[in-house]
Amino acid sequence: MEELAIFSRLIKKHKYTLIIIPIFTIIITFFLVRNLPDSYISQAQISTGIVDETQQTTFLTNSDSQKANQVTQEFSNLIEIMKMKKILDQVSYLLIIHDLTAEKPFRELSSTISKLSAGERKTIIETFKTKYAKTEGLNLWDKKQIELYDLLRSMNYDTDELKGKLRVYRQGDSDFINIEFDSESPELSAFVVNNLSQEFINYYTQLVKANQKNATTFLGKLVQEKKEAMDKKIDSLRSYKIRNRVLNLQEQSSQLYAQILVYTDRIQQVKEGIASKSGALNEIDRKFSPKERSYLESTLTKVNQGIIGTKQDLKALHDLYIESGFDPKYQESIDSLKGILSGQINRYTDQYIYNPLVSKQELIQQKLNLDIQLDMSRYSLGLIERQLDYLNEQFDKLVPHEAVVQSMERDVDVTSREYLDILQKFNQSNMEYGLSIKLKLVQTAMPGLAQPSKKMLLVILSGIISFVFCVFVIFVLYYIDNSVKSPKILANKTESEVLGYVNALNNSVIDLKEIWTRSNLNPEETEFRNHIRSIRFELDKEVKDKTIVITSVNRSEGKTLLALNLAFAWNMTNKKVLLIDSNFSHGDITEKIKPAAYLEDYLTGKVGNEVFKGQPLEVLGNYGDDTSLLEIAAENQIKQKIEALKGVFDIIIIETVELTKLNQATEWLLFSSNVIGVFEADRNISEAKKQYTDYLNGLGTQFKGWVLNKLPKEYISKV
The missing domain is CATH 1.20.58 (Methane Monooxygenase Hydroxylase; Chain G, domain 1)
Known part of the structure; x- marks a missing residue:
């Protein structure tokens, strides 16, 4: 359910994309289809006599009923014959001959044909008529016949074009085959359907009659051979009986x-x-x-x-x-x-x-x-x-x-x-x-009315398809997105506890004092403060030795902001808080607060506890020399100093360098049994980061958990 909620929030985030792209697609489609010609469909119907008992000849039919699959196969064969290139070529020849000879052609002559002279046209017409009379196809190995094929293609009368707009099918379980053709001209549609039907019937009749004639001739010879063989056997039997006086x-x-x-x-x-x-x-x-x-x-x-x-x-x-x-x-x-x-x-x-x-x-x-x-x-x-x-x-x-x-x-x-x-x-x-073929054209095609326009349907479909495509793209982006968008995802990916999360603030400048002292905050700031309080509560239950080390995998994930806010949060509970900036590489706390005391001076003994002025919130900065903790003082000396600080303060918050500088970050783990990690929302946990999260998991009870920082507003509603 959480994944579904995240995906729905992602859809909501891209709502304008889902609106603009389909609208843009609809507009483009409208301009593309508005000039499309109307569509006219003509239909003819052929009776086959396969399942029509009124056309069956009693003495030629079997006593058993024909099986359904056999009938289906016969219809399939007839339909495939009708779609044969040999039949469609005949229709193509008739179409081109009509347009070249008629005063009103079905289609406007192409530029290729318009360039031909009268003599060339006459030659082409005669060639097509010869091809039609001989039922010959075009030989595309012949250069001249390739030119004829190009003429057919220029008029969209070639076989592939005709087949693309032709529909031949059996009408349910009936005895009829329907032939439909769709074109921009009602006369063209009717012409194609009628001539295709007639060419099919003629071809099938010739084919069947030729096969029947061959079969009859063959069987006639076979009958004569069998009769001669029978007569020979009978004569042999008769002669034997007479010769041996055994007539009966x-x-x-x-x-x-x-x-x-x-x-x-x-x-x-x-x-x-x-x-x-x-x-x-x-x-x-x-x-x-x-x-x-x-x-x-x-x-x-x-x-x-x-x-x-x-x-x-x-x-x-x-x-x-x-x-x-x-x-x-x-x-x-x-x-x-x-x-x-x-x-x-x-x-x-x-x-x-x-x-x-x-x-x-x-x-x-x-x-x-x-x-x-x-x-x-x-x-x-x-x-x-x-x-x-x-x-x-x-x-x-x-x-x-x-x-x-x-x-x-x-x-x-x-x-x-x-x-x-x-x-x-x-x-x-x-x-x-001697019988006639059972195929009959029972319904001749007539020029039909224009079909309902599909332009609006195409426009609507373009909008729907573009919308679905956008959703699909967003889903793909969501599917391949491995970024952390909720505390649950962070817990699953790191296999660690999550102490809480902090929402992102849109303020260009964050005044922490106002956030923790003012009552009339905006909703974002109020929510931010409440989440810090929740994290403070969780840490109160976990922290026993007064020290907390705050780290992160990478820089700029928000550990400085979390450290400052936790310091203010505990300060609001009347606890004395010490905030230590131990990020020697980037001392953001030192830079922002300008503390009077520095960690290096305190650890080396240059200053003591007297440097603290008794304020509820004190800060120890650093000089930023990109050094390490153990390079400043010995381990025993540091432990003594930390113990001395525990006697003065109720809670000590230590911001360390990021884990990519593991040697500096881990030195503080020698002096504190409480470590928390900060992870910025909407970032991936790559294989490189995985080694650092595994390192924190390896600390056992010393690692208290993660804080998910900078969580966007759209991800919070379902957390």
């Missing part, structure tokens, strides 16, 4: 496997039938006696010979049935033929088989039928097993082809997907190429 490998293998399962089941069924029929025949045979079996076998031989043709036909049908994979259409023929065979068996048994087996006629018929069925089953089993082996052999042949076909089909699938992917991109690129 999966279906073929499935059919073979199904047939294998069917034949396997049939084998199992036939084997079960053979077992059951064999068991039935064995049971029938056990029912005949050996004699009956002998007769029966001879009879059955004759029957079998009679039905052998039918059995052959039945075997042939079974072969067809098995080879067809058990086609149901053969089952009816087999059943019919079995009926015929059964009829033949009955007829032959009736013809050949008679006594003695008439009673077992039915068993004989069963045996004949079972024999035929068993014979047919055994024959069928062999045929089915051969057919199953054939199917397994065919199935095994398909396995190697399966791996090759799968690999080739996988290659076909990959090339097909690549082809379809590229084809989709080609179609999309082709469609985009």
